[in-house]
Amino acid sequence: MNIAELSAYGYFALTVFLVVVLYGYIYHLYTKKRDAEGHDYEEYSNMALNDDIGSTPVKPLSRDKEN
Amino acid sequence: MENRPLEYDYTVAKMFMLTTIILGIVGMLIGVILAFELAFPSVNTILGSGLAEYTNFSRLRPLHTDAVIFGFTLSGIFATWYYVGQRVLKVSMAESGLLMFIGKLHFWLYIVGVAAVVVSLFAGVTTSKEYAEFEWPIDIAIVVVWVLFGMSIFGLIGIRREKSLYISVWYYIATFLGIAMLYLFNNMEVPTMLATSPAGETAIGNWWHSVSMYAGTNDALVQWWYGHNAVAFGFTVPIVAMIYYFLPKESGQAIYSYKLSLLSFWGLMFVYLWAGGHHLLYSTVPDWMQTMGSIFSVILILPSWGSAINMLLTMKGEWQQVAASPLIKFMVLGSTFYMFSTLEGPIQAIKSVNAIAHFTDWIVGHVHDGVLGWVGFMIMAALYHMAPRVFKREIYSKSLMAAQFWIQTLGVVLYFTSMWIAGITQGMMWRAHDEFGNLAYSFIDTVTVLHPYYAIRGVGGLLYLVGFLLFAYNIYKTWTSDKEVDAERLNQSPMGA
Ligand code: HEM
Numbered sequence: 001m002n003i004a005e006l007s008a009y010g011y012f013a014l015t016v017f018l019v020v021v022l023y024g025y026i027y028h029l030y031t032k033k034r035d036a037e038g039h040d041y042e043e044y045s046n047m048a049l050n051d052d053i054g055s056t057p058v059k060p061l062s063r064d065k066e067n
Numbered sequence: 068m069e070n071r072p073l074e075y076d077y078t079v080a081k082m083f084m085l086t087t088i089i090l091g092i093v094g095m096l097i098g099v100i101l102a103f104e105l106a107f108p109s110v111n112t113i114l115g116s117g118l119a120e121y122t123n124f125s126r127l128r129p130l131h132t133d134a135v136i137f138g139f140t141l142s143g144i145f146a147t148w149y150y151v152g153q154r155v156l157k158v159s160m161a162e163s164g165l166l167m168f169i170g171k172l173h174f175w176l177y178i179v180g181v182a183a184v185v186v187s188l189f190a191g192v193t194t195s196k197e198y199a200e201f202e203w204p205i206d207i208a209i210v211v212v213w214v215l216f217g218m219s220i221f222g223l224i225g226i227r228r229e230k231s232l233y234i235s236v237w238y239y240i241a242t243f244l245g246i247a248m249l250y251l252f253n254n255m256e257v258p259t260m261l262a263t264s265p266a267g268e269t270a271i272g273n274w275w276h277s278v279s280m281y282a283g284t285n286d287a288l289v290q291w292w293y294g295h296n297a298v299a300f301g302f303t304v305p306i307v308a309m310i311y312y313f314l315p316k317e318s319g320q321a322i323y324s325y326k327l328s329l330l331s332f333w334g335l336m337f338v339y340l341w342a343g344g345h346h347l348l349y350s351t352v353p354d355w356m357q358t359m360g361s362i363f364s365v366i367l368i369l370p371s372w373g374s375a376i377n378m379l380l381t382m383k384g385e386w387q388q389v390a391a392s393p394l395i396k397f398m399v400l401g402s403t404f405y406m407f408s409t410l411e412g413p414i415q416a417i418k419s420v421n422a423i424a425h426f427t428d429w430i431v432g433h434v435h436d437g438v439l440g441w442v443g444f445m446i447m448a449a450l451y452h453m454a455p456r457v458f459k460r461e462i463y464s465k466s467l468m469a470a471q472f473w474i475q476t477l478g479v480v481l482y483f484t485s486m487w488i489a490g491i492t493q494g495m496m497w498r499a500h501d502e503f504g505n506l507a508y509s510f511i512d513t514v515t516v517l518h519p520y521y522a523i524r525g526v527g528g529l530l531y532l533v534g535f536l537l538f539a540y541n542i543y544k545t546w547t548s549d550k551e552v553d554a555e556r557l558n559q560s561p562m563g564a
Contacts, residue, residue, distance in 0.1 A: 008355060018337055025333060029326045039231075041329070045321035047233040048312050051154040052555075053073055059230035 075153045076161040077457040079170035083146035084450055084457070086174075088539045090138030090181070091443075095532045097131040102528045106521035121189060129200045130188050135438070136198060136301060138181060143446035144305040145173070145216065148239050150453050151312045152220065155236060156227035166222045173215035180208045187275075194277060196290055198297050199253050202275045206254045213250070217243050234328045238308030241336060245300030253293035255280040284351045288344075295343035302442050304335070306405075307374050309449045314378055314398045317452050318388055319558035323380035327373055334370030338363055345416035348425065357418070364416030371409035378402040393469040394560060397448035400476065404440025408433060423498070428517070429490025436483040439475070439531055447538050454545045455560050461552050463544035465562035467537055475534035481527030489520035 001009075034040050039059060047058055104110045104124045112119045120126060149170060153159055160167050183205050187193070193200040201209065220243055224232065232240075256277035260270045279286050315322050322328055344352065344360020379402055382388065388395045411433050415424045424430060455462055462468065496516070499507035552561050 004353070022330075022333060022337060026330055029329065033326075041325045042321070044231060044233065044325050045315060047155050047229060047231070048235070048315050049319070049321060049557075051157065051316070053075055053154075053157060053159055055157065057157055057229040061228055061230040 073159055074161065075150075075159050076167070077150060077453075078167070079160065079174055080146050080149035080453065081457055082171075082174045083142045083149060084453065084542070086178070086181070087139060087142035087146050087446065087450065088542060090134055090142055091446075091535055092532075092539060094131055094134030094139050095528070095535055097127050097134060099525065099528045099532050101127055101131055102521070102525040106518065106525050120191070126189070126191060129193060129197075130185070132198060133184060133188065133200065136297070137184070140301060140305075140438075140442055140446065142177075143309075143449065144239075144242065144301075145177070147305075147309050147312075147446075147449050147453070148216075148220065150449075150457070151235055151308070152223050152239065155229065155233035155312065156223055157229045158223060158227045160223070163222065163226055166219060166226075169215055169218050169222060173212060173219060176208065176212050176215065180205065180212055183208065192273075192275065194256065194279070196253070196279065198294055199250075199290070201254075203254075203256055203258055203277045204275055206250075206256070209250070213243070213247055217247070233312070234322070234325070234332065235308040235312040237332055238304050238311065241332075242300050242305040242308065245296065245304065249293045249296050249300065253289055287347060287350065288352055288356075291346035292340075292343040295346055296340060298437075299335075299339040299342075302438060303339070303371075303405075306442050306445050307335075309445050310378055310398060310402060311374075313445075313449050313452050314395075314402075315381055317392075317394055317398070317448075317558060317560060318382060318385055320381050320383075320385055323377050323383065327377045331370045331373030331377065334373060335367075338367050338370060342367055342416070345421070348416075348418055348421045361416050361418055361421075365413045368409060368413050372406055375402045375406040375409070392559065393465060393472050394448055394451050394562075396469075396472050397444045397451070400472075401441050401444035401448065404436055404444065404479070408437035408441060411436070423494035424490060425494075427490035427493040427497075428486045428520075429494065432483045432486025432490055435486070436479060439479045439482060443531070443535075444475070447535075450538075450542060452560050454542055455552060456555055458546050459551055459553075459555075460545050460548045461550050461561035461563050463541050463548055463563055465564060467541050468562070471534040471537040471541070474537070475531050478527045478530030478532075478534060481530065482524050485520040485523035485527065489517045489524075492516060492520075 029041065037059070043058055050056070100110065100122075101124060104127075111123045114122050149160070160170060184201055187202065187205065188200060192202055194202060220239060224236070256279050258274070258277045259272040260274050260276075262271050262278075263269050264271060281289050311322065311328060314320075341363040342360055344356050345364045346360075348357050348360070350357075379399065382395075382399060389399050414420055415430065415433060451462060451468065454460070493513050496508045496513045497506075501507060548563075550563065
């Protein structure tokens with residue numbers, strides 16, 4: 001097997017792997033419907049709809065905790 | 068002063084809005100000139116043969132493509148980033164002196180880069196790689212501009228109040244990363260002054276001149292991996308970022324399915340990078356790579372339509388808004404054109420179709436139904452939505468906007484229909500042969516047949532340019548109007564009659 005053939009097989013394996021990951025992600029999104037912190041994914045649309053500087057964030061990030 | 072409530076700061080967004088409009092006018096004007104040069108060759112020497120060097124098709128063509136891509140579109144991307152970024156992260160640029168400084172530096176260095184590009188391309192200084200024509204000193208400047216853009220993005224993310232990143236931000240990040248990678252790899256070049264010829268000469272050519280580090284087929288492969296993905300990360304990803312923000316916001320409708328938007332994002336990232344090989348079908352690149360380019364191009368329909376359908380479904384039950392608002396019309400037609408060109412592209416990437424389509428005007432038609440109908444419409448819609456919020460004035464004229472919409476839609480339709488007919492006619496004529504394999508037509512036969520379609524394309528392009536001038540005028544009048552709006556509208560943008 002020369003390098004070209006090897007890279008073609010490697011490429012194929014990578015494709016299969018990525019396809020599995022992508023479908024796994026689809027399965028995860030539609031069965032769990034919520035992310036790890038319990039937010040329904042659909043709530044995130046509100047980030048655009050309520051985007052005044054004073055609006056309450058969907059998931060607030062407390063700045064004090066950071067430093 | 069101190070007690071003034073915190074507000075979003077649109078200083079940098081405004082600067083880039085200005086360049087979006089100016090470079091849009093320049094780029095499209097050159098496009099119209101090119102179109103008429105193809106239809107009426109005498110236009111090539113319109114300023115006399117002494118100046119023909121600067122007015123001929125080949126000198127102007129890269130100026131057109133680079134002005135509309137790196138001028139108009141990129142400015143639009145930057146303008147919307149400096150607007151959308153703050154809003155969905157719920158943090159103002161006014162809160163960080165450093166980010167403000169970076170934003171302004173980003174703008175001014177960009178202007179320096181644009182000036183250098185315009186001068187050098189007019190002077191005929193070019194690397195001759197499509198969409199990568201700039202010589203190495205300019206490439207370095209562009210890299211600096213890009214790094215500043217990245218610092219802006221990640222800087223703003225760093226001080227955000229909203230923990231999760233809205234889907235548009237993902238797309239902006241992907242734009243940044245994608246273009247950074249593509250640009251660096253494709254522009255690996257060696258200044259000729261560093262080279263030594265076999266005869267022992269050194270310091271060859273002008274100091275700014277360079278040659279690609281790759282040779283032959285490799286150069287072609289890297290070039291079209293770049294070229295096609297410049298379409299991906301310049302004309303698709305950031306424009307999707309825009310529509311995911313501006314359409315829900317302007318219509319007041321939550322995205323139909325946020326989950327679908329996440330999926331389409333990863334799908335697009337996964338598939339797009341492999342599709343570039345479709346530019347090199349029937350060339351010297353390995354056959355499996357060409358097949359891969361075709362297959363991935365066809366698969367690309369799925370994530371593209373995922374986003375486009377998601378946008379159309381966002382309008383579910385709210386279609387009266389499309390009738391009522393020219394601003395929504397632009398976006399809905401934009402996502403329709405997106406669906407349309409992401410179906411057309413994969414069709415052209417099928418090998419047997421490509422055998423007819425390659426090198427013909429059908430490709431140019433495909434490019435322009437995407438860029439005029441999708442990229443152009445979406446950027447203008449974004450600026451229209453931003454204008455009342457940035458200038459705190461109501462949009463000068465709704466009827467002017469509606470007129471612009473219809474004029475430009477007609478322009479786009481004339482452009483792509485004429486190029487379809489021209490392209491397929493051309494492709495068929497080039498292949499036609501008699502029973503002994505002699506070609507049935509010579510090149511000039513096709514030129515004669517295509518003339519009327521070239522003229523129609525010129526008219527279509529002119530209509531689009533007229534519409535763009537109406538847009539510029541409308542924004543200018545909005546900016547300078549005295550009809551202030553005191554409270555920002557949550558959704559629908561305020562428009563004067
Ligand atoms: C007023 C509207 C426009 C007109 C009349 C126009 C006209 C043209 C013409 C005549 C060409 C050369 C075609 C050839 O070589 O046969 C061209 C190429 C191109 N234009 Fe435009 N253009 C317009 C707007 C735009 C916009 C807004 C964009 C992008 C945002 C764009 C992107 C391109 C690209 C990427 C190419 C190269 C296509 C290829 O190599 O296949 N154009 N345009």
